Amino acid sequence: MESAAYSADLAAVWLTLKLATVVTLLLLVIGTPIAWWLARTRSIFKGAVGAVVALPLVLPPTVIGFYLLVVMGPHGPLGQLTKSLGLGLLPFTFPGLVIASVFYSLPFVVQPIQNAFEAIGERPLEVAATLRASPWDAFWSVAVPLAKPGFLSGSILGFAHTVGEFGIVLMIGGNIPDKTRVVSVQIYDHVEALEYAQAHWLAGGMVLFSFAVLLALYTFNPARRKTP
Amino acid sequence: MKRLSTLILSLLALASAHADEVQVAVAANFTGPMQVISVLFERETGHKASLAFGATGKFYAQIANGAPFEVLLSADDETPARLVKEGNGVAGSNLTYAIGKVVLWSADPKLIDGKGEVLKKGGFKHIALANPKTAPYGAAAMQVMGKLGVAEQLKPLFVQGENISQTHQFVSTGAAELGFVAYSQVIKNGQVGSGSGWIIPGNLYDPIRQDAVILAKGKDKPAAVALLKFLKSDKAKEVIRSFGYELP
Structure with a gap:
């Protein structure tokens, strides 16, 4: 195997880890308030918001990818916005991949955290309130620690799902080395070019990685026993 | 009956x-x-x-x-x-x-002239082509740019579709301003149907x-x-x- 090909593979691995890390952190910041709201609200919009969050679970990635390409493109609303802000266009850039990934991995982070918040119930928060904890304080010192298993599952699933995503990245990435050429695209390229040996070591690595992630999830997560 | x-x-x-x-x-x-x-x-x-x-x-x-x-x-x-x-x-x-015939195509009706001068003039951020390693149309696009002496200068602007249909999507949505697509994708009544295009002469790439x-x-x-x-x-x-x- 040539060293140039090797270094292209390593660059793809590094880029993928970078993307998944950034996306997971952003998802925790964005997903937590959404999960909290969904868990506590009695609003009539709860169903609609929950459905939008869950959309990426049912839509084929190429469909999401195509619409993201249209929305982020020069004629789409997001494209118009980023252009007028002087940020340029998002397709074919790393930030573009991050935004797309945040959208399609959202349910994988929101749903476990939401379930964990719902499992806490009213009681611990009422107790905290009677002890004069502000809602903000109660959230951080009661809800978050109790929902820790949900955060753990959400982070692991969000990270793993971002690593494994292919269809959307393919649609809006443009296969640019060090910017948008992630491992899944690199594997696809190797297979298409009939470079099966290289495809094997990357794909094998991905299988091992996914297994390790799920093993960690099922071994260390005590919440699995509680949630129905 | x-x-x-x-x-x-x-x-x-x-x-x-x-x-x-x-x-x-x-x-x-x-x-x-x-x-x-x-x-x-x-x-x-x-x-x-x-x-x-x-x-x-x-x-x-x-x-x-x-x-x-x-x-x-x-x-x-x-x-x-x-x-x-x-x-x-x-x-x-x-x-x-x-x-197959290759065409340099843009959804913008004014971008591409009849001789492909736009490749030398620039003024665009992305140029789409199919992955040259795996798609024949991508390999042909590389030959064209090589023969015109613009390959090195355009390389930083490349965005690659995994196949020629995806490349066409990049260009038709305007996400890439122009790109090398198959003539069969844009032909309508014997000519480039929409936007602007340059049907690349056969001597610039292997059939x-x-x-x-x-x-x-x-x-x-x-x-x-x-x-x-x-x-x-x-x-x-x-x-x-x-x-x-x-x-x-």
Whole structure:
């Protein structure tokens, strides 16, 4: 195997880890308030918001990818916005991949955290309130620690799902080395070019990685026993 | 009563022609013409062509692993040759059924001039092409830019589609201002249908020969032989040409 090909593979691995890390952190910041709201609200919009969050679970990635390409493109609303802000266009850039990934991995982070918040119930928060904890304080010192298993599952699933995503990245990435050429695209390229040996070591690595992630999830997560 | 007898007669005619079904794997870029051709083929010969569309590289992997295809209409001439060499294709059955033409295309009606000067002038952020490593149209695009001496200067602006249809999407959505696509994707009534385009002269790239081959599973099958023969007929050629391909 040539060293140039090797270094292209390593660059793809590094880029993928970078993307998944950034996306997971952003998802925790964005997903937590959404999960909290969904868990506590009695609003009539709860169903609609929950459905939008869950959309990426049912839509084929190429469909999401195509619409993201249209929305982020020069004629789409997001494209118009980023252009007028002087940020340029998002397709074919790393930030573009991050935004797309945040959208399609959202349910994988929101749903476990939401379930964990719902499992806490009213009681611990009422107790905290009677002890004069502000809602903000109660959230951080009661809800978050109790929902820790949900955060753990959400982070692991969000990270793993971002690593494994292919269809959307393919649609809006443009296969640019060090910017948008992630491992899944690199594997696809190797297979298409009939470079099966290289495809094997990357794909094998991905299988091992996914297994390790799920093993960690099922071994260390005590919440699995509680949630129905 | 009359209708019934016609039906019986046509059924008899079909039976006497040993009507047969052939499983065909078709390169995605040839989807449009092949849908028309298969109808004509069925009408003409009584055989039925059942079509699957996809990327040639994927078909190769599937065929090498026992997929039940009997004929492959490839996007290149290397895959059929390789299949024959490895014993998965019938030796001597290769046939160039179409030659692909490359066009530099933009959704913007004003961007591309009739000589492709825009490649030297610049003024765009992204130029789309199919992955040159895996797609014949991408390799041709690289040759064109190489011959025009703009490959190095444009390289930082490359965005690659995994195949020619994805490349077309990049350009048609405007996400990439321009790109190298197949003429068959943008042809309408014998010319570039929308936006602006430059049909690249044939001397700037090696012809994109698309070969068909009978696969091992279709060996000695009358419908498979008939399909390859039909691809050479005038009726089929007319369809192929109208979709923007050249013929050998």
